[in-house]
Amino acid sequence: MLLRVLGTAAGGGLPQWNCACPGCAGARRHPSRRRLHDSLAFHGPRPDTWFLANASPDIAEQLESHPSLRPDDGNTRTPVVRVVLTDAELDHTLGLLRLREAAEIEVWCTEPVHKALNARLPLTDILSPYTALTWHDLPLAGAGTPATIAGLHVSALPLSDKRPRYAADEPSHPAWSTALKVHDPGTGTSALYAPALAAWSDLLDGAIAGSDCVLLDGTFVDEDEPRRTGISQRTASEMGHIPISGPEGSAHRLHRTGGQIHYTHLNNTNPLGDPAAPEHEQLADLGLRVAEERMVVTL
Ligand SMILES: [Zn+2]
Numbered sequence: 001m002l003l004r005v006l007g008t009a010a011g012g013g014l015p016q017w018n019c020a021c022p023g024c025a026g027a028r029r030h031p032s033r034r035r036l037h038d039s040l041a042f043h044g045p046r047p048d049t050w051f052l053a054n055a056s057p058d059i060a061e062q063l064e065s066h067p068s069l070r071p072d073d074g075n076t077r078t079p080v081v082r083v084v085l086t087d088a089e090l091d092h093t094l095g096l097l098r099l100r101e102a103a104e105i106e107v108w109c110t111e112p113v114h115k116a117l118n119a120r121l122p123l124t125d126i127l128s129p130y131t132a133l134t135w136h137d138l139p140l141a142g143a144g145t146p147a148t149i150a151g152l153h154v155s156a157l158p159l160s161d162k163r164p165r166y167a168a169d170e171p172s173h174p175a176w177s178t179a180l181k182v183h184d185p186g187t188g189t190s191a192l193y194a195p196a197l198a199a200w201s202d203l204l205d206g207a208i209a210g211s212d213c214v215l216l217d218g219t220f221v222d223e224d225e226p227r228r229t230g231i232s233q234r235t236a237s238e239m240g241h242i243p244i245s246g247p248e249g250s251a252h253r254l255h256r257t258g259g260q261i262h263y264t265h266l267n268n269t270n271p272l273g274d275p276a277a278p279e280h281e282q283l284a285d286l287g288l289r290v291a292e293e294r295m296v297v298t299l
Pocket residue numbers: 016019020021022023024025268269
């Protein structure tokens with residue numbers, strides 16, 4: 001399988017349109033620091049088969065800027081777009097609205113995510129006059145057969161019951177926020193994508209250990225970043241994101257795992273958005289790194 005990184009920023013992107021924090025100002029001065037909303041494209045065994053992990057607000061630019069994701073000269077349209085969702089957050093789902101020109105959109109997601117995107121947003125009602133939208137159940141990892149999408153086996157690892165703010169009053173469910181497990185039956189390789197990690201679990205530990213490549217929540221560098229930068233009175237964990245460093249951070253849990261690990265979903269306040277930040281060296285010492293825009297991983 002082949003993974004194409006389409007974006008690596010948390011909600012708002014880098015820079016965020018209404019923000020002049022050091023990270024956003026730096027990205028305006030240095031265009032190479034710009035990051036689109038986090039999303040991945042997975043390519044299956046055949047070159048023309050792919051699906052997207054999440055549909056970001058930048059989706060049209062992301063598809064257009066990758067030659068293998070846009071129509072060839074001879075093809076006037078991309079016939080089907082396949083999207084697998086990790087959750088129902090706006091920065092992971094708003095892109096579905098931008099796909100209304102598609103002949104057909106196939107979406108895989110868990111039960112509570114489907115409910116939020118139909119009862120609360122409501123995407124099916126809005127999109128059905130424009131395109132054929134088909135919803136599929138995304139099986140939970142370890143509970144039944146994974147979905148086969150573009151020749152790859154895909155399932156959702158439940159992470160937390162963190163609901164989007166627009167659906168905060170919906171009932172609790174363990175699969176509101178999930179990680180995607182993607183397995184290539186041809187090569188035997190696996191990837192794990194967890195852009196929003198609110199809690200650590202043994203299930204997650206096992207999935208990371210069994211993956212050749214992991215892309216993980218790197219929203220905040222430490223617990224205090226949201227308060228220090230003035231974007232919130234809450235800590236990183238209280239905002240639903242385990243920070244990278246510190247005693248409760250993810251870095252010290254990750255550095256002994258065998259596969260390659262990349263942090264993604266960086267908030268615009270995260271100092272790691274600056275390639276010269278000393279925090280990069282601390283991560284490198286642990287064998288960890290920040291995902292780069294347009295990075296390609298072959299497994
Ligand atoms: Zn900013």
